[in-house]
Amino acid sequence: MPSKSGSSKSDTSVPENRLVEPMSWQTDNWQQLSRRLAEDQLPHALLLKGQTGVGKRQFALAFAQYVLCQNKQGEKICGQCRNCLLNKAGTHPDLLLIEPEERGKQIKVAQVRHMIEFTEKTPQQGGYRVVVLCPAEGMNTSSANALLKCLEEPGRDTLMLLVSEQVSSLLPTIRSRCQQILFSRPSTDEALQWLAHAIPDQERARTLLQLAAGEPSTALRYDKEGLLDQRDAMKSTLAELTRGQKTPAEIAIKWQNYDAVVVLEWLTLWLQEMIRYSAAQDKQFLATEDMQKMLAYIADRAGQKTLLETHAWLVKQRSLMLSQVNLNKQLLLESVLTRWLGLSV
Numbered sequence: 001m002p003s004k005s006g007s008s009k010s011d012t013s014v015p016e017n018r019l020v021e022p023m024s025w026q027t028d029n030w031q032q033l034s035r036r037l038a039e040d041q042l043p044h045a046l047l048l049k050g051q052t053g054v055g056k057r058q059f060a061l062a063f064a065q066y067v068l069c070q071n072k073q074g075e076k077i078c079g080q081c082r083n084c085l086l087n088k089a090g091t092h093p094d095l096l097l098i099e100p101e102e103r104g105k106q107i108k109v110a111q112v113r114h115m116i117e118f119t120e121k122t123p124q125q126g127g128y129r130v131v132v133l134c135p136a137e138g139m140n141t142s143s144a145n146a147l148l149k150c151l152e153e154p155g156r157d158t159l160m161l162l163v164s165e166q167v168s169s170l171l172p173t174i175r176s177r178c179q180q181i182l183f184s185r186p187s188t189d190e191a192l193q194w195l196a197h198a199i200p201d202q203e204r205a206r207t208l209l210q211l212a213a214g215e216p217s218t219a220l221r222y223d224k225e226g227l228l229d230q231r232d233a234m235k236s237t238l239a240e241l242t243r244g245q246k247t248p249a250e251i252a253i254k255w256q257n258y259d260a261v262v263v264l265e266w267l268t269l270w271l272q273e274m275i276r277y278s279a280a281q282d283k284q285f286l287a288t289e290d291m292q293k294m295l296a297y298i299a300d301r302a303g304q305k306t307l308l309e310t311h312a313w314l315v316k317q318r319s320l321m322l323s324q325v326n327l328n329k330q331l332l333l334e335s336v337l338t339r340w341l342g343l344s345v
Contacts, residue, residue: 053215
């Protein structure tokens, strides 16, 4: 694949060193941008935005490879030209992927400075120099300001593809210098069809997709990382917390080995279900079937106002977590669990 700065794959699971294609539900976005490329109307910076797990990263990489292809076949790459072969080998000198070195960590200032140097050079293969930066909100203030300089003074024949699931956390000056492209979540049928090749068990695929809030790439990541067992363990310990059998501190210790990003994703998902249930007083909105009784109990005790406030707080905690270099995970989990316990007290 491209030369890399960092190694996280936060948006979708794409094997290294191969040519990639956009996902089936991204046809409209692909046609729009490929048409603009053919008409020489591409802006120098695109901001690909939308929920996590809907394939923005894969789209960005696929489009980067398409831009660099020397013998395009309509809206597809040829797969045989020198540039395609370089992309297939993961050694194309004019494609740079900037990502955090670890999931949940920040993009470093040094990585952004390297990107600036990259964009100032003449393309080695002719055509464009392409940067994929994912996730754009993974930058701290210093990194974001360095990126802003690059956006204000783009190198010639440079295309920057920024991937984001939290556009509101980006500097307004960064947003204003990019053309924003929205990526929507696919239908359940589209997502299950895409997952079928990797997860033949449709019931398992459906459970994972539900846990991933309908985001197919996230569901695939959960499957590969074996997170269904973690989810079951979280459900059991949350029940113990609600019954007063365990304290937030005790559970935080048990959760130390869990990915904090995933923990907050799931708690946010369950809160969203409770908010919908609270508004309609209908258990069909509690999609997590084996947690319906507990979630309904908590929702009834908390009330919608408190649920909404807690949801907003959790979203903020996730954003703060992604922006911190030295995260105190134990303290974060205790704080989150204390807030969760407060819903049912």
